Amino acid sequence: MFDNSNQEKGVTVVDINKEMRDAYLQYSMSVIVGRALPDVRDGLKPVHRRILFAQHELSNTHDKPYKKSARVVGDVMGKYHPHGDAAIYETMVRMAQDFSMRYILTDGQGNFGSIDGDNAAASRYTEVRMTRLAEELLADIEKETVPFGPNYDDSLEIPTVLPAKYPNLLVNGSSGIAVGMATNIPPHNLGEVIDGVIHVINNPECTVDDLMGFVKGPDFPTAGVIAGREGIMQAYKKGRGVITLKAVAEIVQAKDREEIIVTELPYQVNKAKLIESIADLVRDKQVEGISDIRDESSREGMRIVIILKRGENASVILNRLYKYTQLQTSFGIIMLALDKRNQPVTFNLKNMLEAFVDHRRDVVTKRCIFELKKAQERAHILEGLKKALDNIDAVIATIKASKEANAAREALMAKFEFSERQAQAILEMRLQRLTGLERDKILAELAELMKQIDWLKMVLADVREIYKIIVDELQDIRKRYADTRRTEITGDMTDIEDEDLIADESMVVTITNTGYIKRIPVEEYRVQKRGGKGLKGMETKEEDYVNNIFTATTKTMLLVFTDKGKVYWCKVHKLPLGNRTSKGKAIANVVQLSNNEKVRAILPIDQFEENKYIVMLTERGIIKKTSLDAYSNPRTAGVIALTTDLDDAIIDCKISDGASDIFVATKEGMSIRFNEADVRPMGRTARGVKGMTLAKEDIVVGMEVFEKGSKDTILMVTQSGYGKRSELEEYRIQSRGGVGIITQKTTDKVGLVVGTRKVKATQEVILSTDKGQNIRMKVSDISVLGRNTQGVRLINLGEKEEMVTSLAVVDDEEVAGEEVH
Incomplete structure (x- = not known):
C-alpha cells in the first residue's frame, strides 16, 4: 500500500518497476545514440566526429604543422566531449594506426603503438594533424550542409553529422557494443566502395548480387586472406554473416x-x-x-x-x-548503424550505399542552395555598383549633398532605387573602383555570377544534376585516394583435415607389448633372403617386444580395439613417424584410452563400404560379426565393440563380405575353418557366439577371412622363427564351435604358434623378435608344406633373442621396383 501522507509532504510516489524500466531505457538509448553506434551517413561515432571537428576548428589540417595530441584532446574534452581524456586519446590513437584503420584519419607523429599490442606514448609526447582524406569528411561544413546542435553545456554548436564526401562507414568500418545490440562492420577498399555507390546512383534497381561485382568483400589493413564467399554474401544480403580470415x-x-x-x-x-x-x-x-x-x-x-x-x-x-x-580467425559481420532518424537499423549492402547517396544528395542540395544564396547576394551588390558607375556623377553629387552617411544612403535609395545593401556598398566603394580596369572587373564578375546562378538554379531544379555532381566528386576522391586491394578472397572455405595435406604413402605400423606405436616408411625394410638374421628394429625395454605389425597408407583409418572390448579411431598419419630403431610413442598419447586398457587389435580401414562386416575373435574363441557401418562415426571417447568376459579379450579383427570362410589358429597349433554364414550379424555391444572349442591352456593367436575361390595360402609362424605355407584345401570345412584339426606341429624346437596370415606368392612378410630385430622376405621364398608339419627356419634368432613376437604382410604393389638384397 502507498502512503498517501507522503504526497501531502511534497514527496512523489512512483512505481519502482516503471521507474527502473524508464530509466534503463533512457540510459540504453543514450549509449546507443551517443556512444556505441556509428551514423550510417558519415560512418562516425560522436567521439570520432568531435575529434575531427575540433581539429577543423583548430585549422589542424594536413598542410599545417602538427599540434600536440594533448592540445587536441583538451579541446575535444573541454568543448564537445565531456568524458575522460584517456578515452578520447585512445580513440585518436586508433585513428592514426595503419594496422587498425584501412585509411587513417589522423596523421600521427611519435609512438602510436604497434601490432604487438604496445601502448602509444602519452599524449604530451605525440603530435597529430588531420589527413587529407579526413578533411574530405569535413569539406563544405561551413556551407550550412549539415545540421548543428548544442554541445553538452549549450555554449557551442557542434555538427550532428559530417558532410562526408565518401562512404566512410564501409571504407573504415566500425565496431561497438551498445545495450542489447552490437555493430561490427569490416573495412573495405575505397575504390571498390565508390564504384558500388556510383552503380547504385546510375542503376537504382540494382541488386546486392550486382553490387558484389564492384564491392568484392572486406579489405583489411593487415591484408590476410578471406576464405570463402558465403559469409560475405550473407552479410551483404542480410546484414549479418561470418567470414573466416587466414594469415x-x-x-x-x-x-x-x-x-x-x-x-x-x-x-x-x-x-x-x-x-x-x-x-x-x-x-x-x-x-x-x-x-x-x-x-x-x-x-x-x-x-x-x-x-x-x-x-x-x-x-x-x-x-x-x-x-x-x-593464424585463422572468424570475423562476425553485423552491419548495424544509426539511420538519419537516429534509429538503430541493420543494413544490407545496398541499403547502406543508398543511405550514403541520400545523405550526399541532401548535402549537395544544401550546398547549392547556400552557394546560390551567396551568389545572388553578391550579384545584387555588383548590379548596384554597375548602376552606380553608369551614373557616377549624379551618385557623387548626391553623396556630397548629404550631411551624413545615413542621409546619403537614404538619398541614394530614394533617387536611384538602390536597396539598402546596394546603397551601403556604394558608400563603402573605394575611389579606385572608378578606373576603367576596375569597372571591367565588376562587369566580368557579374557576368560570371549570373552564369553560376543560372547553373545552380538548373541543378536545383533537376535531381539528376545533383547526382552528376555526386558522381564527379566520388570519381575525384577515387582518383586521388584509392589504392589496390590488400585482402585476398579465395574460394569456399572447407574444413581441411590433416590427411588432405599428406601424401598417400605406404607405412609399416608397429605396436609393442607395452603399447608403444610408430609408423615407418615401408622402404626402410629392405628385402632379405629367408633364414637371414634380419635388421635392427625398434629399441625396446627388456620386458617389451613388438607384438603387432601391419602395413597401411598414411590416410588409412585405424580402428583400435582394446582388451576391454572398446574401439577407438585414429588416422595413420597422426601416429609418430619413426625409423627402424626408434621407440615410438605410447599409444595412450595418440588414442584417448581409458584406465588400464591395452590395445589388442588394430584394423586398417580405407573406407566404410556397404555390405561389409567386422569379424571379431577373442582369446577364448568367442566370435562376433557386426556391420562395418556401425563404426563409421568416430568418437573421441571410443565405443563398445564387444562385450567380453572378465577372463577374455579381443585377439583379432578382420573385414569380411558376409559370405567368406573363417580360419582360426591357436597357440598350440590347432585350427578350424567354417562358413561365415554360421555367424549371424549382431549389434555393436553384443557378446558373440562360440567360434572354436579350445583346450584348457590353449588360446587363439590369429584369424583370417578367405573369400570364396581364394587361392591364398596360409602362413604359420612359430616363436623360434620357423614357418611354412599350407594350401587352404588341406583344411576341411567344419561346423562352428568344434575343436578343429592340427595346423602346425609345436615342439620344443619350433616353439608355439605366434600368428597366422593368408598370403600370396607375390607378397612379402616382415617378422619381428622380442629384441626389436626385423626381417623382411619374399613369401615365395617360404616353402609350401603339409598341414601337419613343423616348417622351415625363417629367421635366425640372436644370442639374446628368445622368440619371434609378430608378423606382417606387405602387399606386392607396395614394394614394386624395389631392389632385392
Missing part, C-alpha cells in the same frame, strides 16, 4: 629443414600474443615438430619465422596452426 604463410626450404614464413595476419590479431600462443602449443605438445620461432618483423613488413624439426611435414604443421591459433 598469409609460405613454406620455404632451408638448409636441412622446412620453415613457415608468416607475412600477413588476420585483422586485429596481436602478433606478440600469437607467437606466445604458438610457443604454448609447442610446450604442451599440442603441436609437435616446431623447433624455434623468430619474430623478424621490421619497417619493411611482417615476418614471423617458424622453424621446423628435420623431417617434419610443414603443410600439416601449418594446417594445425591454422586450426589451433589465431
